[in-house]
Amino acid sequence: MADTRRRMWSMVGLLAVATLSSGLLTTTANAADPDTSETKAPPIVGGQPAKIAEHPWVVYLTDTQGNQFCGGTVGRVNKIVTAAHCVSDEKPEAIQVVAGRESKQATDGQVAKVTGIWVHPAYQNANSGADVAVLTLDQELPQPPLAIASKDDGALYQAGKTSTVLGWGATAEGGQASDILQKAEVPVVSDQECQKAYPQYKADAMVCAGLPQGGVDSCQGDSGGPLVVENKLVGIVSTGNGCARPNAPGIYTRVSTYHDDVQAQLGS
Numbered sequence: 001m002a003d004t005r006r007r008m009w010s011m012v013g014l015l016a017v018a019t020l021s022s023g024l025l026t027t028t029a030n031a032a033d034p035d036t037s038e039t040k041a042p043p044i045v046g047g048q049p050a051k052i053a054e055h056p057w058v059v060y061l062t063d064t065q066g067n068q069f070c071g072g073t074v075g076r077v078n079k080i081v082t083a084a085h086c087v088s089d090e091k092p093e094a095i096q097v098v099a100g101r102e103s104k105q106a107t108d109g110q111v112a113k114v115t116g117i118w119v120h121p122a123y124q125n126a127n128s129g130a131d132v133a134v135l136t137l138d139q140e141l142p143q144p145p146l147a148i149a150s151k152d153d154g155a156l157y158q159a160g161k162t163s164t165v166l167g168w169g170a171t172a173e174g175g176q177a178s179d180i181l182q183k184a185e186v187p188v189v190s191d192q193e194c195q196k197a198y199p200q201y202k203a204d205a206m207v208c209a210g211l212p213q214g215g216v217d218s219c220q221g222d223s224g225g226p227l228v229v230e231n232k233l234v235g236i237v238s239t240g241n242g243c244a245r246p247n248a249p250g251i252y253t254r255v256s257t258y259h260d261d262v263q264a265q266l267g268s
């Protein structure tokens with residue numbers, strides 16, 4: 001994943017020029033590759049430190065050196081639900097899962113090895129949907145799994161519903177990742193609003209969350225982590241135009257759409 005991240009960050013630099021010259025509010029110009037713009041923007045992004053004990057199912061992914069690069073959710077004692085774009089280019093032995101640890105500086109909790117990576121077969125890139133993957137671990141974690149939203153959970157996706165996003169990612173657009181677990185509350189955004197912000201939005205594959213005025217959002221490094229409503233995994237941090245910008249909510253994988261595929265993996 002070192003390569004993936006290097007690629008991602010170098011794209012940030014390359015496309016900053018294009019973004020800046022085309023104007024900051026031209027979401028159409030950015031939409032083809034919404035993660036790649038770079039400007040000064042409000043911090044994560046409106047978050048606050050969170051207790052791992054209250055969110056025991058949230059985990060982070062590291063490379064073999066221990067560098068955190070994505071988040072994830074315990075879906076079963078030995079399975080992690082994450083974003084496909086976090087792991088699709090990786091080999092299992094290149095990824096470790098850290099569970100039960102709030103601070104990257106700490107040594108508590110579990111460090112599990114990955115023995116298998118399932119990427120949704122429809123996945124191509126975050127902008128086209130199916131941004132979901134399941135990791136199999138070499139051990140059973142003591143953390144309780146979080147239930148994943150199903151087709152019957154439409155109510156959890158109602159516009160305005162308060163959702164919670166968690167992660168160890170950047171606390172400002174273009175900024176450093178957080179050492180400690182952060183959480184933020186963001187309202188679910190209607191399909192219509194999200195479609196306005198992102199031409200590539202697909203209502204069956206994605207769900208947006210954020211404030212119209214921006215200021216609260218997930219950000220780089222939070223990818224793969226959970227968006228939670230009423231103790232169910234409704235979304236997976238996927239992409240967005242910058243972080244916490246006005247009229248540019250975060251884009252999350254719509255978990256309910258992929259429930260059956262994911263559940264099959266969790267059961268296997």
Ligand code: ARG
Nearest residue numbers: 218220221222223239240250
């Ligand atoms: N793709 C990013 C990652 O790999 C997550 C971006 C989320 N962006 C947002 N504005 N919510 O960590």
